[in-house]
Every structure is written in C-alpha cells, then in structure tokens.
Amino acid sequence: MSDRGDGAGTDTAEHGQFRQLPPLRTDLTPIVEAIDAADADAFVAVGDRFDDDLRYLTRFCGPDRPYALVIVPDDGTAGRAICCAPSLFREQAEREFVAGTRDRSEGDDDGEFHDGEFHDGVAREVRTDRVGDHAGERAAAVVRGLLGSETDDSSETDDNTLLVPPSIPHDAAVYLERDGNALASTDAVATARARKTAAELDRLRRVQRAAVAGMARAEAVLAESEVGTDETESPALRWEGAPLTAERLRRAVNATLAARGVRDAGNTAIGAGPSATDRHCVGDNPVRPGETVLIDVSPRGPDGYYGDLTRTFVVDGDGGWERRAYLAVESARDVALDEIEPGVPAKAVHGEAAAELAAYGFDPNAGEGEAGFTHDTGHGVGVSRHESPSLSSGTELRPGHVVAIGPGVYDPDVGGVRLEDLVVVSEDGYEILAEYPFGIVPSERE
Amino acid sequence: MSDRGDGAGTDTAEHGQFRQLPPLRTDLTPIVEAIDAADADAFVAVGDRFDDDLRYLTRFCGPDRPYALVIVPDDGTAGRAICCAPSLFREQAEREFVAGTRDRSEGDDDGEFHDGEFHDGVAREVRTDRVGDHAGERAAAVVRGLLGSETDDSSETDDNTLLVPPSIPHDAAVYLERDGNALASTDAVATARARKTAAELDRLRRVQRAAVAGMARAEAVLAESEVGTDETESPALRWEGAPLTAERLRRAVNATLAARGVRDAGNTAIGAGPSATDRHCVGDNPVRPGETVLIDVSPRGPDGYYGDLTRTFVVDGDGGWERRAYLAVESARDVALDEIEPGVPAKAVHGEAAAELAAYGFDPNAGEGEAGFTHDTGHGVGVSRHESPSLSSGTELRPGHVVAIGPGVYDPDVGGVRLEDLVVVSEDGYEILAEYPFGIVPSERE
Numbered sequence: 092m093s094d095r096g097d098g099a100g101t102d103t104a105e106h107g108q109f110r111q112l113p114p115l116r117t118d119l120t121p122i123v124e125a126i127d128a129a130d131a132d133a134f135v136a137v138g139d140r141f142d143d144d145l146r147y148l149t150r151f152c153g154p155d156r157p158y159a160l161v162i163v164p165d166d167g168t169a170g171r172a173i174c175c176a177p178s179l180f181r182e183q184a185e186r187e188f189v190a191g192t193r194d195r196s197e198g199d200d201d202g203e204f205h206d207g208e209f210h211d212g213v214a215r216e217v218r219t220d221r222v223g224d225h226a227g228e229r230a231a232a233v234v235r236g237l238l239g240s241e242t243d244d245s246s247e248t249d250d251n252t253l254l255v256p257p258s259i260p261h262d263a264a265v266y267l268e269r270d271g272n273a274l275a276s277t278d279a280v281a282t283a284r285a286r287k288t289a290a291e292l293d294r295l296r297r298v299q300r301a302a303v304a305g306m307a308r309a310e311a312v313l314a315e316s317e318v319g320t321d322e323t324e325s326p327a328l329r330w331e332g333a334p335l336t337a338e339r340l341r342r343a344v345n346a347t348l349a350a351r352g353v354r355d356a357g358n359t360a361i362g363a364g365p366s367a368t369d370r371h372c373v374g375d376n377p378v379r380p381g382e383t384v385l386i387d388v389s390p391r392g393p394d395g396y397y398g399d400l401t402r403t404f405v406v407d408g409d410g411g412w413e414r415r416a417y418l419a420v421e422s423a424r425d426v427a428l429d430e431i432e433p434g435v436p437a438k439a440v441h442g443e444a445a446a447e448l449a450a451y452g453f454d455p456n457a458g459e460g461e462a463g464f465t466h467d468t469g470h471g472v473g474v475s476r477h478e479s480p481s482l483s484s485g486t487e488l489r490p491g492h493v494v495a496i497g498p499g500v501y502d503p504d505v506g507g508v509r510l511e512d513l514v515v516v517s518e519d520g521y522e523i524l525a526e527y528p529f530g531i532v533p534s535e536r537e
Numbered sequence: 538m539s540d541r542g543d544g545a546g547t548d549t550a551e552h553g554q555f556r557q558l559p560p561l562r563t564d565l566t567p568i569v570e571a572i573d574a575a576d577a578d579a580f581v582a583v584g585d586r587f588d589d590d591l592r593y594l595t596r597f598c599g600p601d602r603p604y605a606l607v608i609v610p611d612d613g614t615a616g617r618a619i620c621c622a623p624s625l626f627r628e629q630a631e632r633e634f635v636a637g638t639r640d641r642s643e644g645d646d647d648g649e650f651h652d653g654e655f656h657d658g659v660a661r662e663v664r665t666d667r668v669g670d671h672a673g674e675r676a677a678a679v680v681r682g683l684l685g686s687e688t689d690d691s692s693e694t695d696d697n698t699l700l701v702p703p704s705i706p707h708d709a710a711v712y713l714e715r716d717g718n719a720l721a722s723t724d725a726v727a728t729a730r731a732r733k734t735a736a737e738l739d740r741l742r743r744v745q746r747a748a749v750a751g752m753a754r755a756e757a758v759l760a761e762s763e764v765g766t767d768e769t770e771s772p773a774l775r776w777e778g779a780p781l782t783a784e785r786l787r788r789a790v791n792a793t794l795a796a797r798g799v800r801d802a803g804n805t806a807i808g809a810g811p812s813a814t815d816r817h818c819v820g821d822n823p824v825r826p827g828e829t830v831l832i833d834v835s836p837r838g839p840d841g842y843y844g845d846l847t848r849t850f851v852v853d854g855d856g857g858w859e860r861r862a863y864l865a866v867e868s869a870r871d872v873a874l875d876e877i878e879p880g881v882p883a884k885a886v887h888g889e890a891a892a893e894l895a896a897y898g899f900d901p902n903a904g905e906g907e908a909g910f911t912h913d914t915g916h917g918v919g920v921s922r923h924e925s926p927s928l929s930s931g932t933e934l935r936p937g938h939v940v941a942i943g944p945g946v947y948d949p950d951v952g953g954v955r956l957e958d959l960v961v962v963s964e965d966g967y968e969i970l971a972e973y974p975f976g977i978v979p980s981e982r983e
Binding site for chain 2 (some may be wrong): 155260261338347
C-alpha cells in the first residue's frame with residue numbers, strides 16, 4: 092500500500108525528522124558567568140512549560156504548573172544546576188535536562204567527548220522532594236541548602252543575591268525574598284538565547300521546512316480553487332465543491348503541519364482582502380477572486396523552536412493595487428536582506444525596507460488602520476516566536492542571530508501584501524533557513 | 538467533487554463549528570465583588586497570550602509580550618475594565634474584549650438584551666497609548682488616572698490597594714508598587730474560572746468532540762495495522778507499508794485535530810508498552826502487537842478551551858495483564874463517576890477510584906516508576922488544561938465544574954492502561970461532554 096495516499100501522518104520522508112535527533116542541550120556557562128559578573132550568588136528561574144526562558148535553559152518541556160531552576164557557581168565543577176520538578180515529571184526531567192550531559196570533572200577514559208554527551212562542566216540534577224507547595228519555596232530551599240542563609244541569625248544581614256529573569260512570578264519572588272535573598276534581574280538569558288548554536292539552527296531549519304510544506308499546501312488549495320459565486324451571487328472561490336473560506340484554508344495548512352510533526356501553535360493567520368490588514372486574523376471570511384490572500388505560518392517544532400513564513404497570493408487578480416504592492420514588498424525584502432551582516436544595527440535593516448517602500452509610494456510610517464507599512468520589518472525567532480534581536484532596536488547583528496524579515500503594505504479598503512522569510516546572520520551576510528518561491532499567482536508546488 | 542476526499546480541512550460537517558459562534562464574554566462581576574470584599578481599590582493582571590487568567594477575563598488572544606487589564610469599581614456603572622494593549626493589537630482587542638458588550642446604563646429601546654450583546658454592566662475599553670515600555674507601567678498609569686495617587690505628596694500615605702493574581706510578573710508588581718500601590722493577591726479569578734457557563738460548556742463540548750474524532754482516527758489506524766516484523770525481525774505493527782510508531786500515530790491524530798479546527802497543543806501523548814507508563818511520552822518508539830497503546834488527546838479549541846480524552850488499546854493481545862488492568866480501570870472509572878454530584882468533596886471521587894483499583898489488586902498509592910495507580914483520578918479543565926477543582930482537594934463539587942476523570946494503572950515492565958473522559962457536574966450528577974466507546978481491541982469508528 093502506498094504511503095502517500097493519506098495526508099494524515101504518513102509522510103515517511105519527513106518521518107521522525109525531529110524525534111530521532113540527539114537531544115538539545117544548552118550551554119549554561121553564560122549564566123554562571125553572569126552570576127560572577129554581577130557578584131551574585133545564584134540564578135533562579137521559576138515558571139511553567141510556557142516559560143520560554145526555562146524551556147531554553149532546561150530543554151525540559153515541563154508541567155503546566157510552576158517548576159524551578161537554580162544555578163550556582165561551584166568550586167568543584169563549572170557550576171551546578173538543579174531542576175526542581177514535580178515528582179510525576181522526574182523521568183521526563185531526567186531525560187530532557189540531565190541525560191547526555193556530564194560533569195567535566197568526571198574522568199574520560201580517552202579524554203574525548205562521546206556521542207550524545209554534552210559538556211559545559213555544569214553538573215545537572217533533578218530534585219523532586221516536596222518542600223512546600225510552591226516552586227518558589229522549593230527554589231528557596233535549594234538556595235538555602237547550597238549557599239546557606241543568615242535568616243536563622245537575626246544579627247547578620249549577609250543575604251544572598253539571586254539573579255532572576257525580570258518576569259519571574261511575583262509569588263515566587265516573594266518566597267525567595269522572605270527567605271533572606273535579595274533579587275536582581277538579569278538579561279543574561281535573553282542575550283544567550285539570541286545567538287543560535289548549530290544544533291538550534293538545525294531545529295529552526297527543520298521547522299521552517301515544515302512551514303514551507305504548509306505554505307505549499309495553501310498555495311495548492313488556491314491553485315485548485317475555481318471562481319464561482321457564493322449564496323448572495325457575489326464572486327467567490329470554490330474548492331472541492333464548497334466555498335473556500337479562510338478557515339478551510341487554515342485547516343488545510345494546519346493538517347499538513349501536523350502531518351509533518353509540528354504544531355500550528357495557533358499562529359496560522361490567513362487574511363483575504365480587507366481582513367489581510369489585520370495581522371492576527373483568525374476569522375472565517377470567504378476568499379474571493381481578485382483579493383490579496385495573506386498567509387502567515389509560524390509553526391512550533393517539538394523542541395520548541397518556531398518557524399515563520401509569509402506569502403501573499405491573488406487568484407484571478409486584475410493587476411491593480413496588489414501588483415504594485417507585491418513589487419514594492421518584494422523589493423523592500425531584497426534591500427532589507429542586502430543590509431544584513433554582522434555589525435549592522437538591527438534597525439538599519441528596517442530603515443532600508445521602509446525607505447524602499449516609500450520609494451514605491453507607500454507610507455513607511457503608517458499607523459494601525461492606515462494605509463502603508465504599519466509594522467516593523469522583523470524580529471528574532473527562537474523558542475519564542477518573537478525574541479531578540481528586534482529590528483527596531485540598535486542591537487548590532489551578530490552571527491547566529493535568527494530573524495524573520497517580513498515587510499508588508501496594507502490598505503484597509505483593499506487588502507495587504509506581506510512576504511516574510513526566516514534568515515540566520517552568517518559571518519559575512521545571511522542564509523535563508525528554508526527557501527520558498529515568489530509569485531502572486533498561486534501554483535501547485537506540493 | 539466530493540468534500541470527503543481529503544483529510545485536510547474539508548470536513549464540512551464540522552466546518553466553521555467554532556468560528557461562527559457568538560464571541561465568548563466573561564462576567565467580570567465576581568472580580569468587582571472581590572475588590573469590594575477585600576476593601577481594595579482595583580484589580581490588575583499583567584501577562585501575555587499564554588496567561589490563562591487574562592485569556593479568561595478578556596477573551597483577548599493577545600500578543601506574546603505582556604499586556605495589562607485593570608478593573609475598578611465605578612459609581613456610574615457596575616465597574617470599568619481597561620485593557621492596555623499594544624497599538625498593533627487594537628482592532629483585535631476591540632473585537633475580542635469589547636465588541637458585543639454593553640454598559641447597563643445605556644438605554645435599551647425595548648429593555649431587552651439583543652443578540653450578541655453581553656451585559657454584566659462593566660464598561661470595557663481598550664487603550665493603546667504608550668505610557669512607558671512595560672505593561673506594568675501602563676497599568677500603573679491607568680490606575681493613577683482612574684484612582685489618583687498620593688505619591689506626588691510625600692506627606693500622605695494613602696496608597697491604593699490592588700488585587701493581583703499571585704503569579705503576576707515580578708517586574709510588573711514592582712512598577713505597581715513603585716507607583717504607590719500596595720498589592721494583595723486574590724484567588725477570585727481561579728474561583729470564577731472553575732464553574733463554567735453554558736457558553737463555556739458549549740465550547741468544551743465542541744473541543745471534546747474534536748478529541749473524539751482524533752481518538753477515532755488513532756483507533757482506525759490501529760485497526761488497519763497488521764502484525765509483521767521490524768528490521769530486527771521482532772514482532773511489530775505495520776501500517777500502510779511501514780512500521781507503525783508512536784510518532785506516526787501521533788501525526789495521524791494531530792492532522793485530524795487540525796482538520797477539525799483545533800490544535801493538538803503538544804498534548805497528544807502516545808505510549809506503547811513500557812513507554813505507556815510515562816504519562817508525558819512524546820517518543821517515537823515502535824508499536825508492537827500485544828502491547829498496551831495508551832493515547833491521551835487534549836486539544837485546545839480556538840477559544841482556548843481544552844478537551845481531554847484517553848483510551849487504551851491492544852492489537853493482538855494475549856489477554857494477560859492488560860485485560861485485568863482494563864477491567865480494573867473501567868470499573869474504577871465507573872465508581873468515580875457514580876460519586877460525582879454537587880456537594881461531594883472532590884477528593885472523595887479519587888478515593889472511590891483508588892479503592893476500586895485496590896480491590897482489583899493494584900497498589901492505589903504507587904509512586905512514580907512503581908507498579909499501580911501513580912496519579913490523581915482527575916483535575917478541572919477549562920482555558921487551562923489543569924485548573925480547579927483538583928480531585929486531590931477538599932473542594933466540594935458544584936454544578937458547572939468540569940473535570941477530567943482518568944484513573945489508570947501502570948507496570949513499568951509491561952505498560953499502562955488509562956481511560957479518561959471529560960464531564961461536567963450537573964444539578965444532580967454529571968454529564969459526559971462527548972462519549973467515546975470502550976473496548977481494548979481497536980475497531981474502525983471513523
């Protein structure tokens with residue numbers, strides 16, 4: 092029996108493309124260095140599985156209630172990292188956070204690293220002992236056990252200083268402060284996240300290839316659609332015997348993403364005509380001939396990394412506004428990409444795109460709901476869909492930065508055109524993580 | 538052309554099942570009452586789109602960076618609620634948070650509520666003015682504008698008291714405190730969330746029906762599979778010409794969920810044999826004859842509500858451990874359901890299930906990695922996958938509580954059996970939100 096006959100889950104070419112990879116591990120050295128640089132005593136993060144900083148640091152796809160990570164410098168090793176997890180998650184936390192990592196102080200028979208091992212010298216462990224109900228209490232107990240605390244002796248005020256992410260839950264912060272710790276926020280995690288390792292780039296390429304497959308599905312549906320009429324006799328596209336709507340198109344894309352082993356993550360935004368100006372459109376309006384159909388796909392892979400890909404099509408267009416917009420946006424994309432290389436301020440990339448759109452007669456500073464370019468040219472992408480570097484910031488681009496480049500122009504009365512690709516900054520320019528062709532008229536590419 | 542020929546997005550029966558519903562609106566009265574009861578001045582929440590409290594309160598599927606909600610009692614209305622959103626999200630916030638709600642003080646021509654209108658008397662508005670970079674600063678400015686603040690006059694100490702969810706981001710809490718507010722945490726949101734309205738139950742039923750479709754797909758794949766061998770000549774299931782793995786089965790389920798318009802949310806856990814004892818299994822191991830195949834589907838609908846459904850199958854079983862386990866778990870499920878009615882302590886439901894499993898010879902208090910019943914019988918489900926009431930708590934069940942009931946037994950050397958359904962507590966018992974048949978031998982049910 093053929094493996095190709097069913098869209099649901101049978102794509103052997105991509106089968107296991109994520110699951111059979113060695114597990115990702117994060118180098119915790121920058122966090123240990125940040126503790127030392129701040130003259131602090133430890134780093135503490137508290138959050139649930141939706142906390143992307145914790146996901147990055149631990150690679151633990153944890154529970155949907157808070158857990159904690161404590162990192163301390165250590166004389167015997169390059170540092171110690173303790174993940175305080177619910178006991179039901181011990182096996183998963185061991186597998187995802189600890190397995191395959193080793194302390195540099197452990198002797199190697201041959202002095203070499205072994206397959207699947209990861210050495211940053213930070214000794215990792217999982218603790219599931221229940222010290223209080225809240226992850227903040229458990230983190231406080233771990234800090235007290237490792238560093239000691241002067242709260243027992245009211246004559247002393249030698250508190251520990253803990254680095255924490257700025258958005259640590261307030262109740263966790265209060266538990267840590269009550270236990271005799273002073274908190275200081277750090278951006279060390281955001282900084283570390285911005286530059287991707289080769290293993291992270293591999294994950295980003297894979298999820299972006301799944302985004303390409305989803306886009307090809309959308310384009311094929313549009314190519315297969317025919318011009319007909321809806322129940323009010325207005326022109327409308329029909330596909331497989333029924334009116335084509337944004338929702339039907341979205342489901343086709345999302346089923347393709349699922350079959351590739353990635354999640355749509357609620358991010359498949361499809362606008363048609365005026366609704367294309369709403370960048371977060373998840374409506375169910377009909378798709379009509381001559382309208383811009385804007386398709387933004389941003390799936391999330393099993394390791395948490397996002398893709399981001401946008402294309403715009405018109406079925407049976409008349410070559411009016413949308414042609415001019417498409418040319419302008421494609422040109423803006425090109426000049427933005429040309430600007431990308433290490434050392435360039437991120438906002439210069441946006442500046443180039445905006446200037447190009449202005450040259451085509453589009454307002455480069457349009458406000459929400461106005462006609463023109465209403466948003467930034469792009470943003471960093473990683474375990475968050477939006478992360479550093481922002482293309483409105485003065486941050487200098489550096490090798491390993493991954494950014495979505497997606498200029499667009501909109502007219503609230505007509506529609507919108509956006510073209511967005513995911514690129515990594517290389518030593519001398521950039522690399523597109525997965526190519527997708529251009530063209531306003533949809534073709535069969537599946 | 539038939540509408541049934543393609544698994545991806547063409548299911549007209551379910552087409553638009555979510556998108557064409559009137560928007561959900563949340564009655565904010567309990568929050569206003571909590572402010573009054575605590576003698577506080579306002580309620581403030583800060584979070585991003587992954588913050589389920591904010592999702593519930595605002596119905597705004599917001600940005601992935603923090604935004605804020607401020608609620609204050611008001612003499613002219615039942616209260617005022619201000620959503621501080623990024624300007625790019627104004628249209629979406631207006632549509633999702635404000636549209637269709639009306640102030641009770643507005644005159645009705647006929648004194649009646651109109652279709653699509655929602656009246657809790659709380660006047661809602663969206664503000665996108667940029668006051669500082671952080672949502673906490675914007676919330677502080679809104680509080681200052683509405684309530685005034687004595688921080689300008691250092692001789693006064695008449696601070697405002699703000700109720701906040703316990704896990705409000707610490708940086709937001711610090712902005713609010715610096716602006717002269719005292720914070721007090723409240724569980725009013727969690728309490729309000731626990732009891733579902735008719736509109737919420739409608740959403741929960743719809744997403745659970747999608748979970749049923751996903752489960753039927755998994756069962757059909759198992760029913761279609763044939764006993765063969767893998768590359769090491771060990772017995773293994775084959776489906777559509779290739780070895781069946783947990784990952785292939787997961788992708789088939791997830792593509793079906795996507796085609797129904799819901800997200801798998803990364804929650805489709807499929808274990809086979811010993812891996813079925815890991816309740817969070819997302820591996821890619823082969824599925825073998827005679828093994829328990831445990832399939833836990835917990836998709837999320839477009840309005841944020843989760844389903845939760847678990848079944849266990851065995852292909853070509855020999856009627857050993859898994860038969861006994863299945864009978865025990867089915868019986869434990871039945872006695873747990875029999876216990877459900879208003880006024881019963883939630884943990885009594887767990888107690889009944891545990892006692893029944895013990896009567897079948899399974900350890901009702903097994904620890905992680907041991908043989909027996911290793912977890913709670915269930916948990917509340919709503920805009921979070923796990924929410925109030927917990928079935929290990931003393932909370933009395935009340936009408937409108939929605940709980941997943943899912944006893945299970947595991948043997949780390951053999952496998953695991955769990956059966957889980959989503960039920961709502963009714964006035965005199967319970968209702969299963971979407972039925973799915975039982976049976977350890979997989980059948981075609983699609």
